[in-house]
Amino acid sequence: MSTQRGNVRRSRAGLLRHGKRALTTGAALTAALTAIGAPAHATTNVSVSGGQLTVHAGTASDDITVTLSEGRIIVKNTGDTVVGSAPCTRVTANEVACPSKGITMLSATTGAGDDVLRNETGLQQKANLAPGNDTLISGRGVIINKGGNFSGWDVDLDWW
Incomplete structure (x- = not known):
């Protein structure tokens, strides 16, 4: 099965691959921003x-x-x-x-x-x-x- 975006046809496997990459990048960016934004706290x-x-x-x-x-x-x-x-x-x-x-x-x-x-x-x-x-x-x-x-x-x- 494939989808069409504009004049470019994309396969379902290609969409899944790019979707995984976007999710992984988003998760890594969220983790990095959380670590930077967290207050320094020492017990x-x-x-x-x-x-x-x-x-x-x-x-x-x-x-x-x-x-x-x-x-x-x-x-x-x-x-x-x-x-x-x-x-x-x-x-x-x-x-x-x-x-x-x-x-x-x-x-x-x-x-x-x-x-x-x-x-x-x-x-x-x-x-x-x-x-x-x-x-x-x-x-x-x-x-x-x-x-x-x-x-x-x-x-x-x-x-x-």
């Missing part, structure tokens, strides 16, 4: 190992608060989603809870962006601040590691 990861609670933030501008409540350490980031590894459990998309028993140290790393990190637990803390205008609010016993922004005056440190 904040929380884990516990050997008495240390580790918070590792992505590249978003983070607003992280770490608190102690009813035998649990709560990690909340209003600037990003938060995912916890066992024994930590998700409370909301932006918050996880970890058992506080045996945890003696908080280690937090922020990514690029203007970040706020609050440690309201009383735990000793290691803070690794990445480039950006970062604010660290913590209790005593803070160790600040190699922050890309720590060489300048664009970090605020508050101890209580």
